[in-house]
Amino acid sequence: MTNNQYFDLLMWARTTGFDIALTIMVGGILLRVIEIVVLGRKKDFAKAKGSPVTQGIKTIFSRSVPRKGTMKEAPVTYIGGYIFHIGFFVAFLFLGAHIALIKDLIGLSWPDFNKAVIETAVALAIVAAAALAYTRFTDPVRRRLTGWSDWFVLIVSVLPLITGYIAVNKVFGVDGTLWMAIHILSAELLMVSFPFTKLMHAVTFAMARYYNGSIQGRKGAES
Amino acid sequence: MAQKPMLPELLKAHGVSRRGFLKYCASLTSLMALPPMLAPKVAHALENAPRPSVIWLSFQECTGCTEAITRSSAPTIEDLIFNAISLDYHHTLQAASGHAAEAAREAAMKDHWGEYLLIVDGSIPVDNPEYSCIAGISNLDMLKETAEGAAAIVAVGTCAAFGGIPHAFPNPTGAQAVGDIITDKPIINVPGCPPIPIVMTSVLAHFLTFGLPELDDLGRPKAFFGETIHDRCYRRPFYDKGLFAEAFDDEGAREGWCLYKLGCKGPTTRSVCATVKWNDGTSFPIQSGHPCLGCTEPDFWDNGGFYKPLSAPAGNYRQLGLAAAAGGVALGVAGGALSKATKSRAAKAHETVDAHDLEKKS
Numbered sequence A: 001m002t003n004n005q006y007f008d009l010l011m012w013a014r015t016t017g018f019d020i021a022l023t024i025m026v027g028g029i030l031l032r033v034i035e036i037v038v039l040g041r042k043k044d045f046a047k048a049k050g051s052p053v054t055q056g057i058k059t060i061f062s063r064s065v066p067r068k069g070t071m072k073e074a075p076v077t078y079i080g081g082y083i084f085h086i087g088f089f090v091a092f093l094f095l096g097a098h099i100a101l102i103k104d105l106i107g108l109s110w111p112d113f114n115k116a117v118i119e120t121a122v123a124l125a126i127v128a129a130a131a132l133a134y135t136r137f138t139d140p141v142r143r144r145l146t147g148w149s150d151w152f153v154l155i156v157s158v159l160p161l162i163t164g165y166i167a168v169n170k171v172f173g174v175d176g177t178l179w180m181a182i183h184i185l186s187a188e189l190l191m192v193s194f195p196f197t198k199l200m201h202a203v204t205f206a207m208a209r210y211y212n213g214s215i216q217g218r219k220g221a222e223s
Numbered sequence B: 001m002a003q004k005p006m007l008p009e010l011l012k013a014h015g016v017s018r019r020g021f022l023k024y025c026a027s028l029t030s031l032m033a034l035p036p037m038l039a040p041k042v043a044h045a046l047e048n049a050p051r052p053s054v055i056w057l058s059f060q061e062c063t064g065c066t067e068a069i070t071r072s073s074a075p076t077i078e079d080l081i082f083n084a085i086s087l088d089y090h091h092t093l094q095a096a097s098g099h100a101a102e103a104a105r106e107a108a109m110k111d112h113w114g115e116y117l118l119i120v121d122g123s124i125p126v127d128n129p130e131y132s133c134i135a136g137i138s139n140l141d142m143l144k145e146t147a148e149g150a151a152a153i154v155a156v157g158t159c160a161a162f163g164g165i166p167h168a169f170p171n172p173t174g175a176q177a178v179g180d181i182i183t184d185k186p187i188i189n190v191p192g193c194p195p196i197p198i199v200m201t202s203v204l205a206h207f208l209t210f211g212l213p214e215l216d217d218l219g220r221p222k223a224f225f226g227e228t229i230h231d232r233c234y235r236r237p238f239y240d241k242g243l244f245a246e247a248f249d250d251e252g253a254r255e256g257w258c259l260y261k262l263g264c265k266g267p268t269t270r271s272v273c274a275t276v277k278w279n280d281g282t283s284f285p286i287q288s289g290h291p292c293l294g295c296t297e298p299d300f301w302d303n304g305g306f307y308k309p310l311s312a313p314a315g316n317y318r319q320l321g322l323a324a325a326a327g328g329v330a331l332g333v334a335g336g337a338l339s340k341a342t343k344s345r346a347a348k349a350h351e352t353v354d355a356h357d358l359e360k361k362s
């Protein structure tokens, strides 16, 4: 059959591949969140002083600012962490092709960024991820704390950035269609691993912070 | 077969100066990605070409490819070049029909066995060959029979090259491309719906002067299908700046911004539309405000919808997403309930111990 195999791969990534990835991601996230919520908490019979709810909500945001001294203790984690997250989301949310995808999914859209801005963000994010991996590897304590799934998560979240950059710029003269397919597949790998790895922190961080904050906001004994 | 006039006489008869002809040869040379110094050789070869016999077979097609090449704008040098070949059979263009026409084809085949050039437009129904017959001969039989004595085959248009529209899902006739059926002859694929006329004539000119051109993995001449539309698109700066038309009548469309979000397939489509353009270099689809459909690529008809951006998913994710949401919620509730039950069972099974018990045991 006369066929463009690269295009077939791209079409698989845009149809079956995406369907599978989205199903697993949506189903998986809901499964995990609901499981946590259903587990619930023991009924508290002692009336609390203070305001656990307000403090809980406040903590969701306040923990985005690192505590004092972090800059001195772990500057790479501090700065690299910020740069990676911001770079990743700038590329994910403001590239025209991604906005077109989001619009197709949920009907919302917003203005696009210039390619130069996106590519700078991507380059910085990749460098930051490399630096984070390096300190994780060289620091003996953190290295012991890092399991294979953490390394996997690190790689899986950088891959879409690298493959996307290659696809858009046809680095080394690669075939644009093939690399567009590889890029989409790498994003789908991220989607599939999302609910079952620490990537889930992007959702559960809010719950965990609220929980911590509400404990601290509560004054008085718990029954 | 009556002796047809050679190209120089034809040019003179149509009022084309020698200068005009040489200019045309120079542009052909650059189009074919040959070094400019070969232009005189192209001119010489075309003027003295032995006028090979050409048999043109049309199968499941819309005649658009023939229309494009013969009616580009009359009389172009292209169709004069076309006269440099001896078109012995083309059932749309010839006066004879039915058995008389078939007799002409058979005569041409016999006279030039092993030397004639076979041009095919249209795909071939293979599931049931009777879907398309000419003078009672199925397309499949006619192709096989005529291909046998051909020196080379040019599959003109996406239908002949890749199956095209007849091959689109669900492909009711079992349409196949020439290359799916004939495997023992050199085949040049010139896809496009239709192909740009000058691309068709340049391929013929290349074949006449230098033989087979260099082909890519899909059998397309690299000179015309080496770069994507997106590589050469004049709207590319808007793409890079993140300026897109979101609808056909919005401000972006009026400003001439990039058509990616309206489904442009330029990034995955290899063709020279953006540089050679159509209708004697007047314009091309993107220039007139319509996204590229990707017509030079296999299965372009089924590649996720003409107006769907290339980055947007093209499957059933909506239904699946809903099912996944419902499934996720159900499993989550079940999982949560299970853990809760385990927890309360553990709490029930928890034996309380006091100091006396501990002493007893130790």
Ligand code: SF4
Residues within 6 Å of the ligand: B229, B230, B231, B233, B234, B235, B236, B237, B239, B257, B258, B259, B260, B264, B265, B266, B267, B286, B292
């Ligand atoms: S209009 Fe199409 S080919 Fe041109 S820059 Fe935009 S996406 Fe690329």
Ligand code: SF4
Residues within 6 Å of the ligand: B192, B193, B229, B269, B270, B271, B273, B284, B285, B286, B291, B292, B293, B294, B295, B296
């Ligand atoms: S612009 Fe695209 S769809 Fe239009 S003729 Fe060229 S390749 Fe085909």
